[in-house]
Amino acid sequence: MKAKSKLRQAVALLCSRSTATSEAYTQLVLECVRANEIDQAKRLQSHMEHHLFQPPDPFLHNQLLHLYAKFGKLRDAQNLFDKMLERDVFSWNALLSAYAKSGSIQDLRATFDRMPYRDSVSYNTIIAGLSGNSFPKESLELFRRMQREGLEPTEYTNVSALNASAQLLDLRRGKQIHGSVIVHNYLGNVFICNALTDMYAKCGEIEHARWLFDRLTNKNLVSWNLMISGYVKNGQPEKCIGLLHEMRLSGHMPDQVTLSTVIAAYCQCGRADEARRVFNEFKDKDIVCWTAMLVGYAKSGREEDALLLFNEMLLEHFEPDSYTFSSVVSSCAKLASLYHGQAIHGKSILAGLDNNLLVSSALIDMYSKCGLIDDARSVFDVMPTRNVITWNAMIVGYAQNGRDKDMLELFENMLQEKFKPDNVTFVGVLSACLHSNLIEQGQVFFDSISNQHGLTPSLDHYACMVNLLGRSGRIDQAVNLIKSMPHEPDFLIWSTLLSVSATKGDVARAEMAGRHLFELDSTNAVPYIMLSNMYASMGRWKDVAAVRSVMKNKNVKKFAGYSWIEIDNEVHKFTSEDRTHPETEQIYEELKILIRKLEEQGFRPNTNLVLHDVGEEEKLKSICFHSEKLALVFGLIKKGNGVSPIRIIKNIRICSDCHEFMKFASMSIRRQIILRDSNRFHHFSNGKCSCKDNW
Structure with missing residues (x-):
């Protein structure tokens, strides 16, 4: 800190003078470059341009250009490059680096093509830039062009080419580069070995990746993390956990990347509690670690734990990013927890991330799965940009909620705006045709998947x-x-x-x-x-x-059917003929009263649906106390004076008796009932259902 303070004082002193020598500027600029003091370097450049009569040495300009490129200061690099009277290959390479770091791929290619001369560094820069910005095919094309022009790839070029091969899952190309690496005796380079390990792991050759890893004499933390991640990606989480123990025994301390990968592995094994213990033991957690644990809980069916962990994260003063918000909103969607979903939506607005593509798509899905399809559409309409995932979330949401006309209209809008539908899009479209019994139109859409859109059904x-x-x-x-x-x-x-x-x-x-x-x-x-x-x-x-x-x-176990309802931020779960709830007596009494009332209005319990060979009285008892009916009555007890819809979630398909019951109930209580079963949403209102009795 003292050295940087002295450097700033020296810059301030020089800039206070009206005259200074070129040597004085050069010395201070070099000090700024060595200290990565980009703001002080810019100050010196500005002062130098106004007070130095002769153009500075090209070497000085190149040093400044290199510094701007290093920190991705594209505009500063472009402005300085345009002012330079003399440009050598170092200058051009620095500009290439600035474009690569800023992700300006079009300018990167154009600048490379107009360079008067190129060297190995030029190729290294563009190959790495294309690979690092998700243009692996173009990166490998330049790699081949470099070899055709007689320039020898360096260790760094090979690393970039291997990364590109991994992105493309091009094992054949990766093996060719591996052969070249052996010929040029680069295998001692830890960066190349790491890139090879990663390439083989991503291409599914996990045993080959492990063979390379075991022969590393100078293993670093990146090497361990790549191998651990490779096991997770290849569906071998147990080996990932074993490798973590090896890592600790070797004296390497896990970092945040290790932790997030291991959490994912434990959760894949169905050991979310062990993952949480590892998470709790790790002191230096970052937002990636928190998000990994949230995702792990969600993938393990532990959405309520995910919500609790999110609250803990906020209490620890960690700021959620777009991945965190999208993950926790998805958990709210699975639970159909509107209260939590709306609260997290509000937090995302305060964080300025509500219009983020990931977050918006998750919000659309959440509101759709809570039955608030118009709120989902409101999120969709205000998005500044959309991708196919966003369109799909809205299309599938409309289909699930029985808004088939709106869905088909939205699909046409998607095509008009030149978005290419994918397989998920057509699942939503065909589901809408199914719900509306549009057989001929469904066949037309099915045929168009391959005929018009070039997809394979x-x-x-x-x-x-x-x-x-x-x-x-x-x-x-x-x-x-x-x-x-x-x-x-x-x-x-x-x-x-x-x-x-x-x-x-x-x-x-x-x-x-x-x-x-x-x-x-x-x-x-x-x-x-x-x-x-x-x-x-x-x-x-x-x-x-x-x-x-x-x-x-065969010891085949039947899965339990259940329904749940959220009341005052608490989820209440019911099974058929459930008597475990603390308010069971009142629930059953109120349900019997409601059944009698509905029978007076014409409802008749359908005992033909009882799947046991028992007497009529037993059949009646069985059919009348299904889980969704218990959940509805509990909701009415707690929110009897309200006007908002009663929302119920059921993990299996609603039976036809309960479906008819809900239609009569919605008319009797003069209140909308929204029920989500395993097939779709049912919006019951005034004695009718949005599914038109087709589910």
């Missing part, structure tokens, strides 16, 4: 079409479509066919789909439950018993 697209054809009774066409698929049918395809066949009473096709599903995964409960439900609806109780016997013998 995915299994998700085929599943949408199988569903659309099957629900309209065209099961033969659905089966023929499956047979014509270029892909091998997966679990989603066969379960979709099973679902529509069971709904239409096509037992043969349902059983055929079930056989395929058992071959794919004999432990998955879904096909067993769908077949059992189909048999039960037809009164085939022996077949029901047979299916349940197979499930028992």
